[in-house]
Amino acid sequence: MNAGSSINAQRENLSLAKGPSLRALPDRNPLQLVKTQGQLQIHTSPFRGSFSIVLSEALRSAGLGSKVLISQFLKGGVNQGPLGAVNLCGRLEWLRPAIETCLPEELPEENLSFKKKHEEKAIKELWEFCKKRIVEKKLDKIVLDEIGMAISLGFIEETDLISMINNRPSSTDIILTGQSIPPKVIEMADQITELRCN
Numbered sequence: 001m002n003a004g005s006s007i008n009a010q011r012e013n014l015s016l017a018k019g020p021s022l023r024a025l026p027d028r029n030p031l032q033l034v035k036t037q038g039q040l041q042i043h044t045s046p047f048r049g050s051f052s053i054v055l056s057e058a059l060r061s062a063g064l065g066s067k068v069l070i071s072q073f074l075k076g077g078v079n080q081g082p083l084g085a086v087n088l089c090g091r092l093e094w095l096r097p098a099i100e101t102c103l104p105e106e107l108p109e110e111n112l113s114f115k116k117k118h119e120e121k122a123i124k125e126l127w128e129f130c131k132k133r134i135v136e137k138k139l140d141k142i143v144l145d146e147i148g149m150a151i152s153l154g155f156i157e158e159t160d161l162i163s164m165i166n167n168r169p170s171s172t173d174i175i176l177t178g179q180s181i182p183p184k185v186i187e188m189a190d191q192i193t194e195l196r197c198n
Helices: 003-018 052-063 114-135 147-152 158-166 183-188
Strands: 040-044 068-072 086-088 092-095 141-145 173-177 191-194
Touching: 040 183, 052 068, 052 092, 052 141, 052 173, 068 114, 092 114, 114 141, 114 158, 147 158, 147 173, 158 183
Parallel strands: 040 173, 040 191, 068 092, 068 141, 141 173
Antiparallel strands: 086 092
C-alpha cells in the first residue's frame, strides 16, 4: 500500500465516523439593500469662483445616472430662471435667477430700489423652485451655489435653509458653496472643504 492510498483510506474512515459531510443550514433572512444616506457638504472659500470643483462632481454624478440640480443664486444670465433651465447629460438641471448679471458681494445703496426688488423676486422664485424639487423626492443631489451670500444679502432666510436641509429625503446629497455660510449650517455639515489662497 502506497502513501497516497493510505491517506485516502484515513479520510474515508474519518468521514464515516463523523457522518455525512453536508449539513442543512438554518433558514436566514434574505439580504437587504442598504439605503444610501445623503450628506450635507459645504465648499467654502474667502473668494468667489471656487465653483469648478463642485461642478465637476455634479457632472460626474449626472453622467453616472444620478438626478442633479445646480442652482446658482447670484449669477444671472439670458433667459434664465426656473423656466429657463439648462439640461446637461440628460440628468443635470442647471438654474440661475432671471436677472441680467451677477450680483456683487455687497449691494450699493442705489440698488435698494426697483432693481433690488426685481433681483430679490427672481432669487426667491429660484429658491422656491429648489424647495419644490427637494419635496418631489426625485433628486439625488442638489447644489446651492453662493447660498450663504444670498442669506447674508437678505434674499433667503437662514431658518428656511435649515428647514430644507432637515426635511430633505434621507438619500439626497446637498452641497452648499460660497462665502458666509451661517455657523448653524456649518455645524450640521457632514463634510466641509475650505479653499484657501495662501
